[in-house]
Amino acid sequence: MGSSRYAPDPAMRSETKRLIAEAARHCQPHYIYTIYPCTKAGTTELVVGEERFRIGTILAKSFAAATHCAAFAATAGMEFDCWMHGEEVAGDILLQFIVDAIGSEIAEATVRLTVKDVAAQAGQRQMNCGNPYSPGYCGWNIAEQHRLFRLLPSNPCGIRLNASGLMTPIKSVSGIVPLGHDVVKMAYGCAICNKKDCYKNRIKD
Amino acid sequence: MTNNEELYDAILNGRLETAVAVTRQMLAAGADPHGLIDHSMIRAMEEIGARFEAGKAFVPNLLMSARAMKGALELLRPMLKGGNASSSGKVVIGTVKGDLHDIGKNLVASMLEGCGFEVVNLGVDVSSERFIEAARTEQADIICMSALLTTTMSYMKEVVAAVRTSGLDVKIMVGGAPVTEHFAQCIGADGYSSNANAAVTLARRLVLG
Ligand code: B12
Numbered sequence: 001m002g003s004s005r006y007a008p009d010p011a012m013r014s015e016t017k018r019l020i021a022e023a024a025r026h027c028q029p030h031y032i033y034t035i036y037p038c039t040k041a042g043t044t045e046l047v048v049g050e051e052r053f054r055i056g057t058i059l060a061k062s063f064a065a066a067t068h069c070a071a072f073a074a075t076a077g078m079e080f081d082c083w084m085h086g087e088e089v090a091g092d093i094l095l096q097f098i099v100d101a102i103g104s105e106i107a108e109a110t111v112r113l114t115v116k117d118v119a120a121q122a123g124q125r126q127m128n129c130g131n132p133y134s135p136g137y138c139g140w141n142i143a144e145q146h147r148l149f150r151l152l153p154s155n156p157c158g159i160r161l162n163a164s165g166l167m168t169p170i171k172s173v174s175g176i177v178p179l180g181h182d183v184v185k186m187a188y189g190c191a192i193c194n195k196k197d198c199y200k201n202r203i204k205d
Numbered sequence: 206m207t208n209n210e211e212l213y214d215a216i217l218n219g220r221l222e223t224a225v226a227v228t229r230q231m232l233a234a235g236a237d238p239h240g241l242i243d244h245s246m247i248r249a250m251e252e253i254g255a256r257f258e259a260g261k262a263f264v265p266n267l268l269m270s271a272r273a274m275k276g277a278l279e280l281l282r283p284m285l286k287g288g289n290a291s292s293s294g295k296v297v298i299g300t301v302k303g304d305l306h307d308i309g310k311n312l313v314a315s316m317l318e319g320c321g322f323e324v325v326n327l328g329v330d331v332s333s334e335r336f337i338e339a340a341r342t343e344q345a346d347i348i349c350m351s352a353l354l355t356t357t358m359s360y361m362k363e364v365v366a367a368v369r370t371s372g373l374d375v376k377i378m379v380g381g382a383p384v385t386e387h388f389a390q391c392i393g394a395d396g397y398s399s400n401a402n403a404a405v406t407l408a409r410r411l412v413l414g
Pocket of ligand 1: 103135137172173174352381382383398404
Protein backbone atom coordinates (compact mmCIF):
# COMPACT_ATOMS: atom_id res chain seq x y z
CA MET A 1 0.00 0.00 0.00
CA GLY A 2 2.23 2.70 -1.28
CA SER A 3 5.51 1.05 -0.37
CA SER A 4 7.01 -2.41 -0.28
CA ARG A 5 8.69 -1.46 3.00
CA TYR A 6 5.39 -0.77 4.78
CA ALA A 7 4.77 -3.26 7.58
CA PRO A 8 1.18 -2.91 8.74
CA ASP A 9 0.44 -3.22 12.44
CA PRO A 10 -2.01 -5.92 13.61
CA ALA A 11 -4.99 -3.52 13.63
CA MET A 12 -4.29 -2.42 10.07
CA ARG A 13 -3.76 -6.01 9.00
CA SER A 14 -7.10 -7.16 10.38
CA GLU A 15 -8.93 -4.13 8.95
CA THR A 16 -7.48 -4.87 5.53
CA LYS A 17 -8.42 -8.53 5.86
CA ARG A 18 -11.98 -7.57 6.76
CA LEU A 19 -12.23 -5.22 3.79
CA ILE A 20 -10.83 -7.83 1.39
CA ALA A 21 -13.52 -10.26 2.58
CA GLU A 22 -16.17 -7.58 2.14
CA ALA A 23 -14.81 -6.62 -1.27
CA ALA A 24 -15.63 -10.12 -2.43
CA ARG A 25 -19.30 -9.29 -1.90
CA HIS A 26 -19.08 -6.05 -3.85
CA CYS A 27 -17.00 -6.94 -6.85
CA GLN A 28 -18.27 -8.54 -10.00
CA PRO A 29 -15.15 -8.96 -12.09
CA HIS A 30 -15.84 -9.33 -15.79
CA TYR A 31 -13.76 -9.44 -18.89
CA ILE A 32 -14.34 -9.63 -22.57
CA TYR A 33 -12.02 -10.07 -25.53
CA THR A 34 -12.15 -10.47 -29.27
CA ILE A 35 -9.38 -12.00 -31.36
CA TYR A 36 -8.49 -10.27 -34.63
CA PRO A 37 -5.83 -10.78 -37.28
CA CYS A 38 -3.32 -7.94 -37.19
CA THR A 39 -0.55 -6.52 -39.36
CA LYS A 40 2.21 -4.05 -38.73
CA ALA A 41 2.48 -0.82 -40.66
CA GLY A 42 5.95 0.73 -40.54
CA THR A 43 7.78 0.75 -37.22
CA THR A 44 5.12 2.38 -35.10
CA GLU A 45 1.69 1.27 -36.25
CA LEU A 46 -0.50 -1.77 -35.89
CA VAL A 47 -3.59 -2.48 -37.96
CA VAL A 48 -6.22 -4.52 -36.15
CA GLY A 49 -9.43 -5.26 -38.04
CA GLU A 50 -10.52 -1.88 -39.43
CA GLU A 51 -8.54 0.11 -36.90
CA ARG A 52 -5.05 1.53 -37.26
CA PHE A 53 -3.23 2.11 -33.97
CA ARG A 54 -0.14 4.24 -33.41
CA ILE A 55 1.31 2.05 -30.73
CA GLY A 56 4.79 3.59 -30.98
CA THR A 57 8.20 2.03 -31.50
CA ILE A 58 8.47 0.47 -28.04
CA LEU A 59 5.29 -1.58 -28.30
CA ALA A 60 5.72 -2.27 -32.01
CA LYS A 61 8.67 -4.48 -31.05
CA SER A 62 6.42 -6.55 -28.81
CA PHE A 63 4.04 -7.05 -31.74
CA ALA A 64 6.79 -7.88 -34.26
CA ALA A 65 5.91 -11.57 -34.38
CA ALA A 66 2.16 -11.13 -33.86
CA THR A 67 -0.19 -12.38 -36.57
CA HIS A 68 -3.23 -11.88 -34.36
CA CYS A 69 -4.13 -10.00 -31.25
CA ALA A 70 -6.85 -9.98 -28.61
CA ALA A 71 -8.52 -6.66 -27.81
CA PHE A 72 -9.82 -6.79 -24.25
CA ALA A 73 -11.56 -4.88 -21.48
CA ALA A 74 -11.64 -6.01 -17.85
CA THR A 75 -13.30 -4.54 -14.79
CA ALA A 76 -13.91 -5.00 -11.08
CA GLY A 77 -17.52 -3.98 -11.82
CA MET A 78 -19.84 -1.07 -11.11
CA GLU A 79 -20.98 -2.42 -7.77
CA PHE A 80 -17.41 -2.05 -6.50
CA ASP A 81 -17.35 1.64 -7.50
CA CYS A 82 -20.65 2.15 -5.66
CA TRP A 83 -19.29 0.52 -2.52
CA MET A 84 -16.09 2.56 -2.74
CA HIS A 85 -18.08 5.78 -2.97
CA GLY A 86 -20.83 4.72 -0.58
CA GLU A 87 -21.34 5.94 2.96
CA GLU A 88 -19.39 3.24 4.80
CA VAL A 89 -16.14 3.75 2.90
CA ALA A 90 -16.24 7.33 1.64
CA GLY A 91 -16.60 8.79 5.12
CA ASP A 92 -13.23 7.48 6.28
CA ILE A 93 -10.05 8.31 4.41
CA LEU A 94 -8.17 5.25 5.61
CA LEU A 95 -10.94 2.91 4.46
CA GLN A 96 -11.08 4.76 1.16
CA PHE A 97 -7.37 4.26 0.65
CA ILE A 98 -7.45 0.54 1.46
CA VAL A 99 -10.57 -0.14 -0.62
CA ASP A 100 -9.11 1.81 -3.53
CA ALA A 101 -5.97 -0.33 -3.42
CA ILE A 102 -8.05 -3.52 -3.24
CA GLY A 103 -10.03 -2.35 -6.29
CA SER A 104 -6.84 -1.81 -8.28
CA GLU A 105 -5.66 -5.31 -7.36
CA ILE A 106 -8.99 -6.81 -8.45
CA ALA A 107 -8.80 -5.01 -11.80
CA GLU A 108 -5.25 -6.23 -12.36
CA ALA A 109 -6.13 -9.77 -11.29
CA THR A 110 -9.00 -9.71 -13.79
CA VAL A 111 -6.52 -8.79 -16.51
CA ARG A 112 -4.39 -11.78 -15.52
CA LEU A 113 -7.44 -14.03 -15.86
CA THR A 114 -8.23 -12.48 -19.24
CA VAL A 115 -4.72 -13.20 -20.51
CA LYS A 116 -4.88 -16.76 -19.20
CA ASP A 117 -8.11 -17.34 -21.09
CA VAL A 118 -6.74 -15.68 -24.24
CA ALA A 119 -3.63 -17.87 -24.01
CA ALA A 120 -5.75 -21.01 -23.76
CA GLN A 121 -7.78 -19.98 -26.84
CA ALA A 122 -4.65 -19.06 -28.75
CA GLY A 123 -3.03 -22.36 -27.77
CA GLN A 124 -5.83 -24.24 -29.51
CA ARG A 125 -4.85 -22.40 -32.68
CA GLN A 126 -1.12 -23.12 -32.19
CA MET A 127 -0.42 -19.51 -31.24
CA ASN A 128 1.56 -18.17 -28.32
CA CYS A 129 0.40 -15.26 -26.22
CA GLY A 130 2.44 -12.20 -25.15
CA ASN A 131 1.90 -9.63 -22.41
CA PRO A 132 -1.11 -7.29 -22.35
CA TYR A 133 -0.47 -3.64 -23.31
CA SER A 134 -2.77 -0.71 -22.61
CA PRO A 135 -3.35 2.69 -24.19
CA GLY A 136 -1.66 5.22 -21.94
CA TYR A 137 1.42 3.05 -21.40
CA CYS A 138 4.82 2.81 -23.10
CA GLY A 139 4.17 5.66 -25.52
CA TRP A 140 0.78 4.46 -26.74
CA ASN A 141 -1.48 7.51 -26.52
CA ILE A 142 -4.50 7.14 -24.32
CA ALA A 143 -6.62 8.94 -26.93
CA GLU A 144 -6.60 5.62 -28.83
CA GLN A 145 -8.94 4.16 -26.23
CA HIS A 146 -11.82 5.13 -28.53
CA ARG A 147 -10.37 3.19 -31.42
CA LEU A 148 -9.75 0.18 -29.17
CA PHE A 149 -13.31 0.22 -27.90
CA ARG A 150 -14.56 0.04 -31.50
CA LEU A 151 -13.08 -3.46 -31.57
CA LEU A 152 -15.34 -4.53 -28.69
CA PRO A 153 -19.12 -4.69 -28.33
CA SER A 154 -20.63 -1.41 -27.12
CA ASN A 155 -20.30 -0.87 -23.35
CA PRO A 156 -18.21 -4.03 -22.92
CA CYS A 157 -18.88 -5.59 -19.48
CA GLY A 158 -20.84 -2.42 -18.68
CA ILE A 159 -17.75 -0.23 -19.15
CA ARG A 160 -18.38 3.23 -20.52
CA LEU A 161 -15.74 5.43 -22.07
CA ASN A 162 -15.88 9.20 -21.80
CA ALA A 163 -14.45 11.78 -24.19
CA SER A 164 -11.13 11.83 -22.28
CA GLY A 165 -10.68 8.07 -22.66
CA LEU A 166 -11.52 7.45 -19.01
CA MET A 167 -13.47 4.29 -18.22
CA THR A 168 -16.32 3.92 -15.75
CA PRO A 169 -16.25 1.84 -13.53
CA ILE A 170 -12.94 3.42 -12.52
CA LYS A 171 -11.37 0.04 -11.69
CA SER A 172 -11.18 -1.05 -15.32
CA VAL A 173 -8.36 -1.84 -17.74
CA SER A 174 -8.32 -2.07 -21.53
CA GLY A 175 -5.64 -3.28 -23.90
CA ILE A 176 -4.40 -5.68 -26.53
CA VAL A 177 -2.43 -8.90 -26.32
CA PRO A 178 -0.10 -10.03 -29.12
CA LEU A 179 -0.70 -13.58 -30.43
CA GLY A 180 1.17 -15.66 -32.97
CA HIS A 181 3.12 -18.80 -33.59
CA ASP A 182 6.41 -16.99 -33.01
CA VAL A 183 5.33 -14.64 -30.23
CA VAL A 184 7.46 -15.05 -27.12
CA LYS A 185 6.37 -13.86 -23.72
CA MET A 186 8.92 -11.33 -22.54
CA ALA A 187 9.66 -10.56 -18.94
CA TYR A 188 7.24 -7.71 -18.35
CA GLY A 189 7.64 -4.39 -19.36
CA CYS A 190 9.93 -1.86 -17.90
CA ALA A 191 12.99 -3.46 -19.41
CA ILE A 192 11.53 -2.60 -22.82
CA CYS A 193 10.95 1.05 -22.15
CA ASN A 194 12.70 4.03 -20.67
CA LYS A 195 9.98 6.61 -20.89
CA LYS A 196 10.86 9.31 -18.40
CA ASP A 197 7.26 10.26 -17.61
CA CYS A 198 6.16 6.72 -16.77
CA TYR A 199 5.61 6.15 -13.08
CA LYS A 200 7.64 2.96 -13.08
CA ASN A 201 10.65 4.88 -14.30
CA ARG A 202 9.95 7.64 -11.79
CA ILE A 203 10.15 4.98 -9.08
CA LYS A 204 13.43 3.64 -10.55
CA ASP A 205 14.96 7.11 -10.11
CA MET B 206 2.77 11.06 30.56
CA THR B 207 1.04 14.45 30.63
CA ASN B 208 -2.24 14.94 28.82
CA ASN B 209 -0.47 17.05 26.21
CA GLU B 210 2.00 14.28 25.56
CA GLU B 211 -0.78 11.73 25.47
CA LEU B 212 -2.63 13.74 22.82
CA TYR B 213 0.57 14.20 20.82
CA ASP B 214 1.22 10.49 21.02
CA ALA B 215 -2.32 9.51 20.03
CA ILE B 216 -2.21 11.68 16.90
CA LEU B 217 1.31 10.64 15.99
CA ASN B 218 0.33 6.98 16.24
CA GLY B 219 -3.02 7.50 14.55
CA ARG B 220 -5.22 6.43 17.47
CA LEU B 221 -8.52 8.19 16.81
CA GLU B 222 -10.46 7.08 19.91
CA THR B 223 -7.63 8.00 22.27
CA ALA B 224 -7.11 11.38 20.59
CA VAL B 225 -10.80 12.21 20.93
CA ALA B 226 -11.02 10.96 24.54
CA VAL B 227 -7.93 12.89 25.69
CA THR B 228 -9.08 16.06 23.94
CA ARG B 229 -12.49 15.78 25.61
CA GLN B 230 -10.83 15.26 28.98
CA MET B 231 -8.50 18.22 28.54
CA LEU B 232 -11.31 20.52 27.45
CA ALA B 233 -13.36 19.49 30.48
CA ALA B 234 -10.37 20.39 32.64
CA GLY B 235 -10.37 23.87 31.08
CA ALA B 236 -7.56 23.55 28.54
CA ASP B 237 -7.25 26.28 25.91
CA PRO B 238 -8.21 24.88 22.48
CA HIS B 239 -5.54 26.95 20.73
CA GLY B 240 -2.92 25.58 23.09
CA LEU B 241 -4.00 22.02 22.29
CA ILE B 242 -3.73 22.66 18.58
CA ASP B 243 -0.38 24.42 18.73
CA HIS B 244 1.37 22.40 21.42
CA SER B 245 0.22 18.88 20.70
CA MET B 246 -1.76 18.40 17.55
CA ILE B 247 0.13 20.34 14.88
CA ARG B 248 3.44 19.14 16.35
CA ALA B 249 2.29 15.53 16.01
CA MET B 250 1.28 16.07 12.37
CA GLU B 251 4.62 17.72 11.68
CA GLU B 252 6.44 14.77 13.19
CA ILE B 253 4.50 12.16 11.18
CA GLY B 254 5.12 14.26 8.06
CA ALA B 255 8.85 14.34 8.80
CA ARG B 256 8.89 10.57 9.35
CA PHE B 257 7.10 10.11 6.01
CA GLU B 258 9.68 12.25 4.22
CA ALA B 259 12.44 10.22 5.86
CA GLY B 260 10.85 6.97 4.70
CA LYS B 261 10.07 5.92 8.28
CA ALA B 262 6.29 6.28 7.97
CA PHE B 263 3.98 5.38 5.10
CA VAL B 264 0.74 6.61 3.56
CA PRO B 265 -1.50 4.59 5.92
CA ASN B 266 0.36 6.08 8.91
CA LEU B 267 -0.18 9.59 7.54
CA LEU B 268 -3.86 8.88 7.04
CA MET B 269 -4.34 7.44 10.50
CA SER B 270 -2.74 10.53 12.02
CA ALA B 271 -4.83 12.85 9.84
CA ARG B 272 -7.96 10.95 10.87
CA ALA B 273 -7.11 11.21 14.58
CA MET B 274 -6.32 14.91 14.15
CA LYS B 275 -9.61 15.51 12.35
CA GLY B 276 -11.54 13.73 15.13
CA ALA B 277 -9.94 15.88 17.80
CA LEU B 278 -10.33 19.06 15.75
CA GLU B 279 -14.05 18.41 15.39
CA LEU B 280 -14.42 18.71 19.16
CA LEU B 281 -12.50 21.97 19.18
CA ARG B 282 -14.12 23.57 16.16
CA PRO B 283 -17.23 24.96 17.90
CA MET B 284 -14.94 26.72 20.39
CA LEU B 285 -12.76 28.21 17.72
CA LYS B 286 -15.55 29.86 15.74
CA GLY B 287 -15.65 33.58 16.28
CA GLY B 288 -12.48 33.48 18.33
CA ASN B 289 -9.17 34.72 17.06
CA ALA B 290 -8.37 31.31 15.67
CA SER B 291 -7.25 31.50 12.09
CA SER B 292 -6.85 28.34 10.07
CA SER B 293 -3.66 27.70 8.11
CA GLY B 294 -5.61 28.81 5.05
CA LYS B 295 -8.60 27.90 2.94
CA VAL B 296 -8.40 25.49 0.04
CA VAL B 297 -10.83 24.58 -2.72
CA ILE B 298 -9.98 21.18 -4.18
CA GLY B 299 -11.35 19.04 -7.01
CA THR B 300 -10.61 16.54 -9.76
CA VAL B 301 -10.78 18.29 -13.11
CA LYS B 302 -13.53 18.04 -15.71
CA GLY B 303 -13.63 14.75 -17.62
CA ASP B 304 -11.92 12.90 -14.77
CA LEU B 305 -13.47 10.81 -12.00
CA HIS B 306 -10.42 9.56 -10.11
CA ASP B 307 -10.67 10.82 -6.56
CA ILE B 308 -8.46 8.91 -4.13
CA GLY B 309 -5.36 11.08 -4.69
CA LYS B 310 -7.37 14.27 -4.33
CA ASN B 311 -9.06 12.95 -1.18
CA LEU B 312 -5.70 12.05 0.39
CA VAL B 313 -4.45 15.57 -0.25
CA ALA B 314 -7.69 17.04 1.16
CA SER B 315 -7.41 14.92 4.30
CA MET B 316 -3.81 15.83 4.95
CA LEU B 317 -4.49 19.52 4.44
CA GLU B 318 -7.45 19.30 6.80
CA GLY B 319 -5.40 17.36 9.32
CA CYS B 320 -2.77 20.08 9.19
CA GLY B 321 -5.18 22.87 9.95
CA PHE B 322 -6.41 24.02 6.54
CA GLU B 323 -10.09 24.57 5.85
CA VAL B 324 -10.91 22.42 2.85
CA VAL B 325 -13.84 22.67 0.46
CA ASN B 326 -13.93 19.46 -1.55
CA LEU B 327 -15.75 19.99 -4.85
CA GLY B 328 -15.59 16.30 -5.84
CA VAL B 329 -14.84 15.07 -9.34
CA ASP B 330 -15.48 16.30 -12.89
CA VAL B 331 -15.10 19.93 -11.82
CA SER B 332 -15.28 22.65 -14.49
CA SER B 333 -13.22 25.83 -14.44
CA GLU B 334 -16.40 27.82 -13.73
CA ARG B 335 -17.05 25.77 -10.59
CA PHE B 336 -13.46 26.13 -9.38
CA ILE B 337 -13.64 29.90 -9.85
CA GLU B 338 -17.06 30.32 -8.32
CA ALA B 339 -16.13 28.25 -5.27
CA ALA B 340 -12.82 30.06 -4.82
CA ARG B 341 -14.65 33.37 -4.96
CA THR B 342 -17.53 32.54 -2.61
CA GLU B 343 -15.29 30.70 -0.16
CA GLN B 344 -12.59 33.36 -0.37
CA ALA B 345 -10.07 30.58 -0.82
CA ASP B 346 -6.32 31.07 -0.66
CA ILE B 347 -5.58 28.11 -2.91
CA ILE B 348 -7.24 26.12 -5.69
CA CYS B 349 -6.02 22.50 -5.85
CA MET B 350 -6.55 20.40 -8.96
CA SER B 351 -6.04 16.70 -9.46
CA ALA B 352 -6.10 14.41 -12.55
CA LEU B 353 -5.42 10.76 -13.40
CA LEU B 354 -4.78 10.85 -17.13
CA THR B 355 -2.71 12.93 -19.52
CA THR B 356 -5.91 13.73 -21.44
CA THR B 357 -7.70 15.16 -18.41
CA MET B 358 -4.57 16.80 -17.02
CA SER B 359 -4.56 19.15 -20.02
CA TYR B 360 -7.78 20.74 -18.72
CA MET B 361 -5.74 22.18 -15.86
CA LYS B 362 -4.24 24.63 -18.32
CA GLU B 363 -7.71 25.96 -19.14
CA VAL B 364 -8.53 26.40 -15.47
CA VAL B 365 -5.30 28.27 -14.77
CA ALA B 366 -5.98 30.62 -17.70
CA ALA B 367 -9.59 31.21 -16.60
CA VAL B 368 -8.52 31.90 -13.01
CA ARG B 369 -5.92 34.41 -14.14
CA THR B 370 -8.45 36.14 -16.41
CA SER B 371 -10.96 36.28 -13.56
CA GLY B 372 -8.55 38.43 -11.59
CA LEU B 373 -9.01 36.29 -8.48
CA ASP B 374 -6.17 36.55 -6.00
CA VAL B 375 -5.70 32.84 -5.47
CA LYS B 376 -2.77 30.43 -5.75
CA ILE B 377 -3.05 27.26 -7.84
CA MET B 378 -1.60 23.86 -6.97
CA VAL B 379 -1.72 20.84 -9.27
CA GLY B 380 -1.01 17.14 -8.85
CA GLY B 381 -1.96 13.60 -9.82
CA ALA B 382 -0.21 10.59 -11.35
CA PRO B 383 0.67 12.03 -14.78
CA VAL B 384 1.44 15.58 -13.57
CA THR B 385 5.03 16.77 -13.28
CA GLU B 386 6.79 19.84 -11.98
CA HIS B 387 7.62 20.75 -15.55
CA PHE B 388 3.97 20.54 -16.63
CA ALA B 389 2.92 22.68 -13.65
CA GLN B 390 5.41 25.36 -14.66
CA CYS B 391 4.38 25.24 -18.31
CA ILE B 392 0.72 25.90 -17.54
CA GLY B 393 1.52 28.66 -15.05
CA ALA B 394 0.42 26.90 -11.85
CA ASP B 395 1.99 28.15 -8.62
CA GLY B 396 3.07 24.74 -7.41
CA TYR B 397 3.14 20.97 -7.85
CA SER B 398 3.82 18.15 -5.45
CA SER B 399 3.99 14.43 -5.96
CA ASN B 400 2.34 13.38 -2.70
CA ALA B 401 -0.12 14.47 -0.04
CA ASN B 402 2.49 15.23 2.59
CA ALA B 403 4.54 17.49 0.36
CA ALA B 404 1.26 19.13 -0.70
CA VAL B 405 0.86 20.43 2.87
CA THR B 406 4.35 21.94 2.93
CA LEU B 407 3.72 23.54 -0.44
CA ALA B 408 0.31 24.92 0.60
CA ARG B 409 1.83 26.47 3.71
CA ARG B 410 4.54 28.09 1.62
CA LEU B 411 2.03 29.45 -0.89
CA VAL B 412 -0.23 30.89 1.80
CA LEU B 413 2.70 32.69 3.39
CA GLY B 414 3.37 34.15 -0.05
C1 B12 C 1 -3.39 1.82 -9.63
C2 B12 C 1 -3.41 2.31 -11.07
C3 B12 C 1 -4.47 1.88 -11.87
C4 B12 C 1 -5.62 1.05 -11.32
C5 B12 C 1 -6.66 1.94 -10.62
C6 B12 C 1 -6.92 3.25 -11.30
C7 B12 C 1 -7.84 4.18 -10.54
N1 B12 C 1 -8.07 5.33 -11.05
O1 B12 C 1 -8.36 3.88 -9.50
C8 B12 C 1 -6.12 0.36 -12.62
C9 B12 C 1 -5.36 -0.95 -12.76
C10 B12 C 1 -7.61 0.06 -12.70
C11 B12 C 1 -5.66 1.38 -13.67
C12 B12 C 1 -6.24 1.55 -14.90
C13 B12 C 1 -5.78 2.45 -15.84
N2 B12 C 1 -4.65 3.16 -15.80
CO1 B12 C 1 -3.57 3.31 -14.23
N3 B12 C 1 -2.39 3.57 -12.81
C14 B12 C 1 -2.40 3.16 -11.58
C15 B12 C 1 -1.16 3.65 -10.83
C16 B12 C 1 -0.16 2.50 -10.74
C17 B12 C 1 -1.45 4.25 -9.45
C18 B12 C 1 -2.61 5.26 -9.41
C19 B12 C 1 -3.12 5.44 -8.00
O2 B12 C 1 -4.28 5.21 -7.73
N4 B12 C 1 -2.23 5.83 -7.09
C20 B12 C 1 -2.57 6.02 -5.68
C21 B12 C 1 -3.16 7.43 -5.47
C22 B12 C 1 -3.36 7.68 -4.01
O3 B12 C 1 -2.20 8.34 -5.98
P1 B12 C 1 -2.56 9.58 -6.91
O4 B12 C 1 -3.94 9.53 -7.40
O5 B12 C 1 -1.48 9.71 -7.91
O6 B12 C 1 -2.45 10.81 -5.89
C23 B12 C 1 -1.26 11.14 -5.19
C24 B12 C 1 -0.35 12.14 -5.94
O7 B12 C 1 -0.49 12.08 -7.35
C25 B12 C 1 -0.67 13.46 -5.33
N5 B12 C 1 -1.82 14.22 -5.86
C26 B12 C 1 -2.97 13.78 -6.43
N6 B12 C 1 -3.78 14.80 -6.69
C27 B12 C 1 -3.17 15.92 -6.29
C28 B12 C 1 -3.56 17.26 -6.33
C29 B12 C 1 -2.69 18.25 -5.86
C30 B12 C 1 -3.10 19.67 -5.91
C31 B12 C 1 -1.41 17.90 -5.33
C32 B12 C 1 -0.49 18.94 -4.87
C33 B12 C 1 -1.02 16.54 -5.27
C34 B12 C 1 -1.89 15.57 -5.76
O8 B12 C 1 -0.97 13.14 -3.99
C35 B12 C 1 -1.69 11.90 -3.95
C36 B12 C 1 -1.40 11.21 -2.65
O9 B12 C 1 -0.02 10.99 -2.43
C37 B12 C 1 -0.67 4.80 -11.79
C38 B12 C 1 0.81 5.06 -11.82
C39 B12 C 1 1.28 5.75 -10.54
N7 B12 C 1 2.11 5.10 -9.77
O10 B12 C 1 0.85 6.85 -10.24
C40 B12 C 1 -1.21 4.35 -13.16
C41 B12 C 1 -1.65 5.42 -14.18
C42 B12 C 1 -2.46 6.48 -13.47
N8 B12 C 1 -2.54 4.68 -15.06
C43 B12 C 1 -2.45 5.05 -16.27
C44 B12 C 1 -3.28 4.55 -17.30
C45 B12 C 1 -2.95 4.95 -18.72
C46 B12 C 1 -4.37 3.70 -17.03
C47 B12 C 1 -5.42 3.19 -18.03
C48 B12 C 1 -5.91 4.22 -19.03
C49 B12 C 1 -4.83 1.96 -18.77
C50 B12 C 1 -5.85 1.28 -19.65
N9 B12 C 1 -5.88 1.60 -20.92
O11 B12 C 1 -6.59 0.46 -19.18
C51 B12 C 1 -6.55 2.73 -17.08
C52 B12 C 1 -7.54 3.85 -16.81
C53 B12 C 1 -8.62 3.47 -15.84
C54 B12 C 1 -9.91 4.16 -16.12
N10 B12 C 1 -10.87 3.99 -15.28
O12 B12 C 1 -10.08 4.79 -17.15
C55 B12 C 1 -1.39 6.12 -16.49
C56 B12 C 1 -1.99 7.52 -16.73
C57 B12 C 1 -1.12 8.42 -17.57
C58 B12 C 1 -1.67 8.54 -18.98
N11 B12 C 1 -0.98 7.97 -19.93
O13 B12 C 1 -2.70 9.11 -19.16
C59 B12 C 1 -0.54 6.01 -15.16
C60 B12 C 1 0.06 7.32 -14.65
C61 B12 C 1 0.58 4.98 -15.42
C62 B12 C 1 1.61 5.42 -16.46
N12 B12 C 1 1.46 5.04 -17.71
O14 B12 C 1 2.56 6.08 -16.15
N13 B12 C 1 -4.63 2.11 -13.20
